[in-house]
Amino acid sequence: MAPGFDARQSSFSMGGGFGGGQTAQLTPNTDPNPTDETVLSMLRQYLNTQDLMSVTKRSAREALYGLFPNAKLESRAAWINENIDKILSEA
Numbered sequence: 001m002a003p004g005f006d007a008r009q010s011s012f013s014m015g016g017g018f019g020g021g022q023t024a025q026l027t028p029n030t031d032p033n034p035t036d037e038t039v040l041s042m043l044r045q046y047l048n049t050q051d052l053m054s055v056t057k058r059s060a061r062e063a064l065y066g067l068f069p070n071a072k073l074e075s076r077a078a079w080i081n082e083n084i085d086k087i088l089s090e091a
Contacts, residue, residue, distance in 0.1 A: 032070040039076075040083055042067050047087055057081050 026045055029038065046063055047055065061080050065073050073080065 026067055028067050028069055030070050031068070032072075034068055034071050039064070039068065039073070039080070040087075043080070043083060044087055047084070047091075052088065052091065057084050060084050 026042065026049075029042065031038070034042075043060065043064055046060060046067065050060075057080075061073075061077060061084075064080060
């Protein structure tokens with residue numbers, strides 16, 4: 001096994017994304033009405049920092065809710081789920 005490789009890690013989390021698989025600090029957006037594109041951009045950034053073998057739609061949605069503390073994104077859960085699937089299918 002290669003040095004520094006953990007068998008539990010996804011190959012997707014190795015090398016790609018921010019800092020070679022390291023979780024980057026994403027800055028919360030305080031806009032109470034973020035545009036769809038702003039939400040999708042933050043979702044892409046978040047997913048790029050995650051081990052895709054362990055991230056779930058629920059954990060991604062909850063992280064997104066935390067990244068937009070003043071927005072009521074819970075009502076957009078189905079839309080967020082659809083876009084998580086789209087983003088992951090592009091990976």
